[in-house]
Amino acid sequence: MSTPQLDFPPVATATIRLHVNGHERTLEVEPRTHLADALREQCGLTATHLGCEHGVCGACTVEVDGAPQRACLQSATRFVGRSVRTLEAFDDDPVMAMLRDAFSAEHALQCGYCTPGMLMTARDIVLRLPEADEARIREELAGNLCRCTGYVGIVRAIERVLAARGPSAAGSGAVAGAMARAGAGDAA
Numbered sequence: 465m466s467t468p469q470l471d472f473p474p475v476a477t478a479t480i481r482l483h484v485n486g487h488e489r490t491l492e493v494e495p496r497t498h499l500a501d502a503l504r505e506q507c508g509l510t511a512t513h514l515g516c517e518h519g520v521c522g523a524c525t526v527e528v529d530g531a532p533q534r535a536c537l538q539s540a541t542r543f544v545g546r547s548v549r550t551l552e553a554f555d556d557d558p559v560m561a562m563l564r565d566a567f568s569a570e571h572a573l574q575c576g577y578c579t580p581g582m583l584m585t586a587r588d589i590v591l592r593l594p595e596a597d598e599a600r601i602r603e604e605l606a607g608n609l610c611r612c613t614g615y616v617g618i619v620r621a622i623e624r625v626l627a628a629r630g631p632s633a634a635g636s637g638a639v640a641g642a643m644a645r646a647g648a649g650d651a652a
Contacts, residue, residue, distance in 0.1 A: 480544050484509070485553035493540050500524040500535035503550055511551035511580040515609070522608030525581035526550050532588045551580040559587055562628060566621035574612035582608050586622050595631050598623065 475494055482489050484507055491506045498517075503509045503526070515523035517536045524535040527549040554560035563586050566572070573579045582605070589596055589604045596604070601622050605615065 478541055480541055482540065482543055482548060483546065484548045485550060491540065495539055495541060497540050498536050499526070499538060499540045499543055499548070502540035503535060503548070509550045509552050513577055513580055515577070520607075520609065521578070522581040522585060523578055525584040525608065527553075527584060527588075532584050551583060554583075554587070557587075559590055559625070559629075562625045563587060563590065563621065566624040567618070570617040570621040570624060572613060572617035572621040578608060578610045578612075582610065582618055586618070586625075589622055590625050590629065594626060594629065596622075596626060 477492050477494055479490060479492050482491060482502070484503065489507055491502055493502055493506070500512050500514050500517075503512045504514070512526055512535050513523035514536060515521035517524075519534040519537040522534070525532050526535045527533070528543065529546050560583065563583055567579070567583070567586075572582075585605060585608050589601060593600060593604065598619055601619050602615065605618065610618065
């Protein structure tokens, strides 16, 4: 019995230009390639994790045009002309620095797989909801799954940064002062 010859059609690709972390990147992608794979495989930005690939776990959260968005749900071709920022873009961001310190101080990470997505979402909470209470923080985190921490440390870390920044920090650019106050509070 002979094996039938299978002829597969050639895989179509598209050349796209994405604005990622402040740089224009030219990528050759298959139309089905989602943003998370393009970021990881072609841009080398591996902080964008892939968990469920259904938009449920939040591990792939990136910032698109200033708002958190799942990178596993849409084709990379849909992000042409938009500004995409991954966790790697926030190395010098004062709010993200406060969050990283607070996550460490509050034991808000264990295995670390969810941490990049959690940090991206936490930054959005801090900037968008400066007076968020525990219930609101938990509601905002509902789209990010963590199987290790039980969320207590994550919520406390976000509360810590919100307290350090104070309600007047929203849009005031008072991040440097908030960081100094947060450090002074730790020393007491």
